Structures are given as C-alpha cells and as structure tokens.
Amino acid sequence: MLVLAVDTATPAVTAGVVELAPDSPPRLLAKRVTLNAKAHGELLTPHISDSLEEAGKTFADLDAIVVGAGPGPFTGLRVGLATAAALGQALNRPVYPVATTDAIAKDAASGHPLLVATDARRKEVYWAAYDAAGRRTDGPHVERPQDLAEKLPALGVHHATGEGAEIYQEILGLELLQAKHPSPEGLVAAAAAQVLAKARPAALTPLYLRRPDAVEPTGRKRVTRA
Numbered sequence: 148m149l150v151l152a153v154d155t156a157t158p159a160v161t162a163g164v165v166e167l168a169p170d171s172p173p174r175l176l177a178k179r180v181t182l183n184a185k186a187h188g189e190l191l192t193p194h195i196s197d198s199l200e201e202a203g204k205t206f207a208d209l210d211a212i213v214v215g216a217g218p219g220p221f222t223g224l225r226v227g228l229a230t231a232a233a234l235g236q237a238l239n240r241p242v243y244p245v246a247t248t249d250a251i252a253k254d255a256a257s258g259h260p261l262l263v264a265t266d267a268r269r270k271e272v273y274w275a276a277y278d279a280a281g282r283r284t285d286g287p288h289v290e291r292p293q294d295l296a297e298k299l300p301a302l303g304v305h306h307a308t309g310e311g312a313e314i315y316q317e318i319l320g321l322e323l324l325q326a327k328h329p330s331p332e333g334l335v336a337a338a339a340a341q342v343l344a345k346a347r348p349a350a351l352t353p354l355y356l357r358r359p360d361a362v363e364p365t366g367r368k369r370v371t372r373a
Contacts, residue, residue, distance in 0.1 A: 151163075157223075160194060163177060164204055178331050211240055213334045215329055243342060244349055245334060248283070261277045263275050
C-alpha cells in the first residue's frame with residue numbers, strides 16, 4: 148500500500164511517501180521536512196507535491212493518508228489536519244489520524260519505557276508515556292515540566308525523546324534519545340494495523356489539550372465616555 152504521511156503538530160513541517168506491506172516495517176520512498184514553526188501553511192502542500200514527484204508517484208497512486216493529530220499548537224496543527232481531510236475527500240481515500248507522540252515513540256524504538264515530550268510553549272510540554280513495547284500507557288497531557296518531573300517515578304520511565312524533553316532535560320533528568328520530531332515512517336507505523344486492515348478511520352479530532360486563547364465577547368465595548 149502507498150501511504151502519504153503528514154504532520155504539523157511540531158515545528159517540523161513533515162510530509163513523506165511511504166510503502167506499507169504486511170510483516171514489513173514501513174519503507175520510506177521520499178520525504179520533505181523543514182523546521183519552521185511559522186511556515187506550516189506555506190510549506191506543507193509543496194512538501195507533499197515534492198515528495199510524490201521524488202517517489203515517482205501521483206496523488207492517484209495513494210491508497211491512504213496518515214496525519215499527526217497532535218497534541219500541538221492550534222495554528223500549526225490545523226494545517227496538517229485540514230490538508231489531509233481535503234486530500235482524502237478529493238481523492239476518496241481514507242485518512243487515519245494518529246497521536247504525534249505515538250509516531251515519535253515508534254521512531255525512538257527504545258525497547259525501554261519511554262517518555263515523549265514535545266514543546267507546548269508557555270513553559271509547558273505535551274507528554275505521553277509508553278511501555279517497552281511502545282504502547283501508550285498515559286497521556287497525552289499538557290503540563291509544566293516541574294510538575295511532570297514529580298510524576299516520573301510513578302511512570303517508571305528513564306528515557307525520553309522529543310523537543311520538550313531536550314529543552315527541559317535538566318528538570319526531567321532523563322536520558323535523551325535521538326527522535327525529536329515525527330518521521331513519515333513513524334507516522335505510518337503508528338497507523339499500520341488500521342491501514343493494512345482497511346479499517347474505518349477515527350474522526351479527525353485534533354488534540355489541542357488547551358482551550359483556545361480567543362474568547363467570545365461578553366458584551367459591547369463602550370466607545371463614549373460614561
């Protein structure tokens with residue numbers, strides 16, 4: 148099966164074309180990744196087109212789409228989900244959402260209990276915990292690193308990966324692994340069982356984990372002196 152993988156839940160604008168077969172790990176055919184937290188909207192579609200061209204494939208060749216559903220900041224995350232949804236509708240292809248932290252855990256493949264922590268800004272991290280087999284055991288959540296550090300003994304993790312884990316390594320005190328952002332292979336690996344089974348995809352629900360900053364006005368603003 149030929150799968151398009153995209154993710155915009157981290158500062159990495161990620162797109163890739165991956166070949167998926169039973170009993171084999173996902174095989175990358177082409178990818179484009181740019182670290183630019185302010186250019187998801189400008190770069191994602193060109194990255195998709197360039198990846199398909201390099202792989203020698205077209206949109207019509209795709210069997211499925213996998214998209215990172217976060218957790219991530221609102222502005223970036225909605226770009227990937229909206230793009231994947233539009234492509235799925237236009238091509239009549241299934242779109243499978245996966246937690247971005249799940250994809251990073253697949254990339255790390257540590258063989259040990261693992262913490263995945265990405266940068267949530269505002270001096271917080273998005274995090275999820277995984278067992279030695281890569282199954283999620285807790286999360287995802289958004290939290291201050293100091294509060295997360297207090298929970299680490301109960302989580303039983305000694306290794307960590309992700310940009311948040313790197314930024315707050317001194318606070319978390321865990322051994323760092325290399326995977327910082329989700330790869331196309333990791334995204335597809337996280338959805339492989341569903342894709343191969345041609346299961347009905349889950350709803351494309353973004354994992355924002357925060358309420359939006361914008362709020363509806365509660366009353367009219369006075370423009371004249373009282």
